[in-house]
Amino acid sequence: MKSSEKWSTEQRIAALCSVLVLWAVAITGRLVQLQVLQHKELAAKARLQQEHKNPVPAPRGTIFDRFGNPLAVTESVSSVVVDPKHIVNPDLASGLLASLLNLDRNVLLEKIIRAKRLGRRELVVKRRATTQETKNLVDSHLAYVAIRPDTKRVYPNGEIAAHVLGSVFRLKGPEVGAAGVERRLEVVLQGQDGEESVLADVGHHDIDSELRTAARPGTPVTLTIDERLQFVAERELKAGVIAKNAERGSVVVMDPYTGDIYAMANYPTYDPNLPATDPKDHSRINLGAMAPFEPGSVFKVITLTAALETTKFRPETPVATGGGSLKLPGRVVHESHHGYGTITMQQVLEKSSNIGAILIGQQVGRKNLYDYVRRFGMGARTGLPLAENRGLLRPVEQWGSTTLESISMGHEVAVTSAQLARACAVIANGGSLVKPRLVLKRGSVTEPVEPPQRVIRPETAMTMRMMMEGVVLRGTAHNHVKLPGYTAAGKTGTAVIYDPKKKAYTHAYNASFMGFTPVTNPRLVIVVTLNGTHGDGGMGAAAAAPVFQNIALEALRMYDVPKDIPEDYRAKPQPKGQILADLAMPLSKSSVMEEAGTLEKLLAEEPVKIDPDYVPPSGEAGRKPPVLLAGLTPAEPLPATPAAPAQPVIPDFRGMSLRRAVAEATANGLELQVQGSGVARAQIPGPGAPRKSGERIRVVFGK
Amino acid sequence: MAQRLKTDWTLFGTVLVMVLFGGVMIYSASSMMAASRNNSAFYFALHQAIWIALAVPTMVWLKHLPYRKLQNTAVSFIPAGIVVVLLIAVYFLDAKQHRWLRFPGGGLQPSEFAKPALALFLAYFMSIRGRAINSLYTLLPASLVVGLVTFAVVMADLGTAIVLVVMAGVVYFVAGLGWKQFVALTGVVFLGICVSVVVRPYRLCRVVVKFDPEFKLIDKVDKWGWVRGQMAKSITTRDPSYQPLQARIALGSGGPAGLGLMQGRQKLMYLPEAHTDEIYAVVGEELGLFGTVGLLVGFLVIGWRGIRATMRAQDEFGKYLALSLTTLLVVQAFFNMTVVLDMIPTKGIPLPMISYGGSSLLATLISLGILMNVSEHAS
Secondary structure (H helix, E strand, C coil): CCHHHCCCHHHHHHHHHHHHHHHHHHHHHHHHHHHHHCHHHHHHHHHHHHEEEEEECCCCCCEECCCCCEEEEEEEEEEEEECHHHCCCHHHHHHHHHHHHCECHHHHHHHHHHHHHHCCCCEEEEEEECHHHHHHHHHCCCCCEEEEEEEEEECCCCCCCHHHHCCEECCCCCCEECCHHHHHCHHHHCCECEEEEEEECCCCCEEEEEEEECCECCCCEEECCCHHHHHHHHHHHHHHHHHCCCCEEEEEEECCCCCEEEEEEEECCCCCCCCCCCCCCHHHCCHHHHCCECCHHHHHHHHHHHHHHHCCCCCCCEEECCCCEEEECCEEEECCCCCCCEEEHHHHHHHCCHHHHHHHHHHHCHHHHHHHHHHCCCCCCCCCCCCCCCCECCCHHHCCCCHHHHHHHCCCCEECHHHHHHHHHHHHCCCEECCCECEEEECCEECCCCCCEECCCHHHHHHHHHHHHHHHHCCCCCCCCCCCCCCCEEEEEEEEEEECCCCEEEEEEEEEEEEEECCCCCCEEEEEEEEEECCHHHCHHHHHHHHHHHHHHHHHHHCCCCCCCCCCCCCCCCCCCCCCCCECCCCCCCCHHHHHCCHHHHHHHCCCCCCCCCCCECCCHHHCCCCCECCECCCCCCCCCCCCCCCCECCCCCCCEHHHHHHHHHHHCCEEEEECCCEEEEEECCCCCECCCCCEEEEEEEC | CCCCCCCCHHHHHHHHHHHHHHHHHHHHHHHHHHHHHCCCCCHHHHHHHHHHHHHHHHHHHHHHCCHHHHCCHHHHHHHHHHHHHHHHHHHHHCCCCCCCEEECCEEECHHHHHHHHHHHHHHHHHHHHHHHCCCHHHHHHHHHHHHHHHHHHHCCCHHHHHHHHHHHHHHHHHHCCCHHHHHHHHHHHHHHHHHHHHHCHHHHHHHHHHHCCCCHHHHHHCCCCHHHHHHHCCCCCCCCCHHHHHHHHHHHHHCCCCCCCCCCCCCCCCCCCCCCCCHHHHHHHHHHHHHHHHHHHHHHHHHHHHHHHHHHCCCHHHHHHHHHHHHHHHHHHHHHHHHHCCCCCCCCCCCCCCCCCHHHHHHHHHHHHHHHHHHHHHC
């Protein structure tokens, strides 16, 4: 009672006020501590939980052909990503996603279950989802689904140049090259992803985003490939392989002076737009650069060139090939058909005489022959930016008793089509070994041409050109290579295929033709190889030479190569009844091919890369390769394709002005080559001719 | 009655600004959540607007109602009685939280109305028995009523109960409570709080996480592991330190200047109760130190006007009424801030006038209406 009287009411209220003010001061102090002193630290904590960083995909560099036509482009797409951890019922989820995204349900289920087991937080279910698909997904409000900007490599021409370009695959992060140029030039083509920071709510729903670093796109690469010629090469190779029932084949078209690869075709081929599913997919091997084979008679060119340089042999020097058989230590060599008696060296090449080549080779000697085979670039990589096999040429010390004779005919040595093309270019360009070039430009920087290396004398090359022309005019390739208005030179070759498993030669052939045209100022070197042909029709002359002819015909026209002989010029007809076989003869059970390797061995070295997350689309409709049309995606109805109803024909430009002709050509998607001025007078090909892809129309204008 | 009274514009203006500011902040804090959960960004803001439209006229009506009319037995006891009955009813009706009296179109929290009801009762009681505060015949009946109401509240809502007890304590103290009695009452209240904490596992968790998160002291004192056992009964899945941490992050990332109105990020469901109990953190994040200190000053202004009315009141009833209502508001606001600032364990106390909640707003504005009337008469 007494104590209560010590403080008056006013004092008590004052005490209350002091307590409240002290409390307010404490609150203010704490506010200052949190909002001023700990501001940075807490703001960092806030960012850590509120923001996350997303990569901004950088597009890969586009790959162009030598004229700037895109061969491989990167599209911006929407990818559907799921968070497997948040999928409670994988069965239900896979069914739903499969129906919304048109995917194979069972594969999807498997992938989701596996990803869940591995504890992955991200599984790309579908790349390149259509706008309709993404809309359906967004509408279905699935918590575990996110749609992210992504990039996808697209090969607008499908199979064209598939082996040169290669393909891409993806394990984690951006697409990387799996084969071909895509793989070898990965460093150049690969862009650098940017980064954006995304503000998300507590349930990981993105609210807002801000670009931190912009994506740096990859450097575009221009190849020496000519899309039009590549198309022709592939078309003709395919026709040749099918016509001769061969297993496979390859074609290399090269500029003899610069080494530019205009076309590199293989059959069977594949569509790089479709992800690989089989690690042992033979169709994905670039045979032209990777598959070594015993070349057979085409190799006689090298033997004879060596003879011209190192012995007294001249084209007219007689060679006694005798009655068609020759005794060698432990072996008897036969001509492929019958004996030729005494013939000139020129005729040895024209008739592809095995005995003649052996006799000449013996004159050249082991050391010189080895030296010249090396000079022609055999046994070494050509330096293409591709996975490449260097073939096999044993050093002289390891040669057996008949190796010299074998190599003279093109056995006991393994080469690739690319190596043959390079060797052929030595003759065509006057004696220099060029380095084949596949990349023309990286970005805007032109790839330097490596100075060619002189390997034979120019006179020798001239002589050899002439001799090889003889093969086309009178020899084995006669009747099989006809280029109206143009001269051509070449050499046929047929070699039996060795089966390393059975350790024996089979009855199947490697039929090849290597040649160039025109003879005097060669513009193109073309090497055609068909593997696994049979019978007389499957020999180099009958099987490979026509492919050479068809490709050369189109190529010469495309490049406007001036004609060097009258169009109606006819060589002397060959006497009837003479079969010009050019089959080289293996002398020993060659271990070369065992060492050089089978396709299986090649695949083991360069396995096909498989995208582990790829989910195939459901049904056959989805298996069609994607179509590149601006703003259109495959699942949406495509407009009626203009190419479908009838084969397109070349319009009539005659009588049009220059301006109108160009407009007309542009409207038809044709390329015009204009000559003169005034009114169009003539055109090649003529009006109404079937239009072929990659064709250029020559129109002559006059007043 | 005949004499026209001068409105306390300082108080009236402050209250109006704060109520409207609260509406804006509720929209800012809740729009993202409402858009995703209730399909309308305005869901909470609209509800609050309706309650403001209802509560402000009520306040103005009470402001014009002479407070002396409230000085009778009926007005003092009936509201308190109704509140107690409702609180007990709610305990059984709302099986989960024991808080809500639900009816179609909304709900009421009787515990909010316990505050003005108890204030009215205490003012009336003190106006009669205030001079004999230290008599057992004064303390016992008063504390009985306070205890009854508090007990009814404490079942579900410890925060409100503490505010009620503190208000009663302040009223006793100003009335002239002796030190012995003061200490004794404080002891009883502290014991009561301890018991109510210990019997509710989630409350125990919050307290332990705040004061002894590594169990250093508890393991020394409680060798039998009873506290740990009790805590394990908590059905809350969320880490009890999560909410205070998120509040700290919100305040800290706002910094001195704030991120700007509507620019806050913690309200993206990182900060629980962003538009209700933790709205002070959202204010801090968006408006920085200016916003938080500004609100603090706002409540200090209300406190100043309230104490001023207390001092100037012509009669005992007015004095105690102003005192109790002022204490109620300021203590509740400070309590809320202290919780948000993570200085004491989390308690479910809304920030008066700012937090979302119709019952809270209505009860607060009823209190303020009466306080304004007292203030007008006092000047």
